[in-house]
Amino acid sequence: MTPEHPDAPAGETTALALKILVAGGFGVGKTTLVGAVSEIRPLRTEEMLSEAGRTVDDTDGVDHKVTTTVAMDFGRITIRSGLSLYLFGTPGQDRFWFLWDELAQGALGAVVLADTRRLEDCFPAVDYFEHRKIPFVVAVNCFAGARRHDTGSVCRALDLDPGTPVVLCDARERVSGKEVLIQLVEYAGRMHTARLLDSVG
Amino acid sequence: MTDDTTGAPREPGGQWYDQEAGPLVRPYAVTGGRTAPGPTGVRFDLIALVTLDPAAPADDDPALGPEHRTLIDLCRPETQSVAELAAGADLPVGVVRVLLGDLLERGRVTVSRPVPPAQLPDERVLREVIAGLRAL
Numbered sequence: 485m486t487p488e489h490p491d492a493p494a495g496e497t498t499a500l501a502l503k504i505l506v507a508g509g510f511g512v513g514k515t516t517l518v519g520a521v522s523e524i525r526p527l528r529t530e531e532m533l534s535e536a537g538r539t540v541d542d543t544d545g546v547d548h549k550v551t552t553t554v555a556m557d558f559g560r561i562t563i564r565s566g567l568s569l570y571l572f573g574t575p576g577q578d579r580f581w582f583l584w585d586e587l588a589q590g591a592l593g594a595v596v597l598a599d600t601r602r603l604e605d606c607f608p609a610v611d612y613f614e615h616r617k618i619p620f621v622v623a624v625n626c627f628a629g630a631r632r633h634d635t636g637s638v639c640r641a642l643d644l645d646p647g648t649p650v651v652l653c654d655a656r657e658r659v660s661g662k663e664v665l666i667q668l669v670e671y672a673g674r675m676h677t678a679r680l681l682d683s684v685g
Numbered sequence: 686m687t688d689d690t691t692g693a694p695r696e697p698g699g700q701w702y703d704q705e706a707g708p709l710v711r712p713y714a715v716t717g718g719r720t721a722p723g724p725t726g727v728r729f730d731l732i733a734l735v736t737l738d739p740a741a742p743a744d745d746d747p748a749l750g751p752e753h754r755t756l757i758d759l760c761r762p763e764t765q766s767v768a769e770l771a772a773g774a775d776l777p778v779g780v781v782r783v784l785l786g787d788l789l790e791r792g793r794v795t796v797s798r799p800v801p802p803a804q805l806p807d808e809r810v811l812r813e814v815i816a817g818l819r820a821l
Contacts, residue, residue, distance in 0.1 A: 499764055500810065501732040501799055521821070527772035529731075558731075558768050563817030567810070570732045570766060590730060590799050658821070666818050673811040 499566045504668065505587060507574040507613075508597030509605025513625045513655035514573040515557045517597060521661040522559020522571060530555050556587075561665075569665075574609075584612060593619040593672040595664055597655065600624060600633045603641055610642055619672040621649040623664045647674075712780045715752045720779060722786025729782050731768040734797045735760055741793045748791070752776065753784055757793060 506514045519526045557573040574587055588594075594613050598606045606622070613620040624638055635650040644650070649667050653660045713720055722729070737760045749757075752774065759765055759773045767785065771778045788794045 499734045499736070499797055501734055501766060501797075502814065503730075503732045503799070527769065529768050529771040530777040556768075558772075560766075560769070561818070561821065563814055567813060567817070568766075569814065569818075570768065572731065572768075587731070590732075662818055662821050666815055669811055669814050669818065673808065676811075677808075 500568075502567075502569050503591045504569060504571050504665065505574050505591050505594040505618075506571055506597060507594055507606070507609040507620075509599065509602060509609075512597045512599045512605065514597055517595070517623075517625075517653075517655040517661050517664070518557055518559040518571045518573050520656055520658045521561060521665060523562060524560050526557045526559045526573075528555055528557050588612075588616060588618055591618060593621075593668045595668055596620050596622045598622055598624050598638065598642075599627060600631065600638065601627070603638070607642070610644065614645060617675075619668070619675040621651060621664060621668045621671055623651050623653045623655075625655045626652055647671075712777050713783075715750060715776070716780055716783040719783050722783050722789075729767045729785055729796055730799050731778065732766045732799050734764050734766055735770060735785060736764045736795050736797070737761060738792055738795050741791075746791060746793075749787070749793075752780075753788060753793075756781065756784055756788065760794065 506517055508514055515526055556575065559571045561569040561571070563569060569592075572587060574584060594609075596606050596609045596613065610620075610622070612618075622638065622642060622644065624633070624635070626632065632652075635652065639648070639650045642650075649671050651664055651667050653664050655661060735756075737757065755774045756770055759770055765773070767778065767781060770785070771781045774781060776784075785794065785796060789796055
């Protein structure tokens with residue numbers, strides 16, 4: 485018996501934490517965005533993650549396990565006492581791809597940061613979240629010197645599912661980052677409601 | 686033999702190198718080589734919240750190492766997430782998970798499991814989050 489309370493109602497006394505992932509290509513501004521909205525200086529944590537069950541033949545009984553250490557930056561926003569939002573910058577390198585499953589588990593949603601000068605960098609993140617039906621918004625980080633694109637053309641270039649929000653942002657600005665998160669939470673709420681309706685309909 | 690004139694008792698083998706020498710103890714050495722939490726078998730999420738158990742015995746448990754104590758100290762002012770504890774104690778998350786398993790078994794802490802994705806927050810909570818973000 486563990487002293488956990490998984491079935492406790494989300495009442496005022498139960499502390500609740502929500503997880504939002506910030507994904508995108510290397511150097512697109514993930515840590516910058518986390519830092520802009522976080523109330524704490526972004527912290528760095530090292531996760532030792534294992535790649536288990538990736539073998540094609542699992543009947544040999546051999547546990548092929550590979551562990552990798554990966555650094556993640558994260559920040560926190562306290563909504564009120566007992567309700568906080570944690571933001572995790574996902575590892576940008578493709579070779580850490582398989583780690584995402586652990587990070588994504590239980591996530592409320594994700595922000596895919598995009599740079600229009602190298603939009604293809606965020607394709608894998610878009611694919612990942614679409615396949616796992618994790619709500620995400622695409623936030624185009626408007627770097628100085630980058631040509632401005634309208635959100636419609638970004639949406640077409642990424643071949644996004646209809647309804648996926650695309651927002652322009654400046655990852656350095658708190659107000660801008662805040663707006664991205666609001667869009668995400670609203671969208672996650674809409675997805676959630678739609679799924680509930682599907683399940684009863 | 687008694688060159689140490691500071692009078693402070695020194696652990697054998699301790700304090701020989703300064704910080705620049707880097708970590709001298711392999712991460713999982715502080716867990717006695719264990720890479721997974723004990724028999725409770727819980728895998729703590731990065732955002733699982735750790736609270737000191739108010740009912741925990743106040744006396745010092747000799748089975749707890751300095752890293753266990755560091756985690757307890759970090760939780761003292763307020764509830765901490767697993768990720769925050771790892772950053773605060775400067776230990777890999779995997780190591781913190783094992784140590785937390787020990788503390789959980791010994792009744793020193795309680796760990797809240799995050800809401801499963803399927804039951805992700807009811808509308809009221811999401812509305813609260815949006816209002817909270819707007820107020821930032």
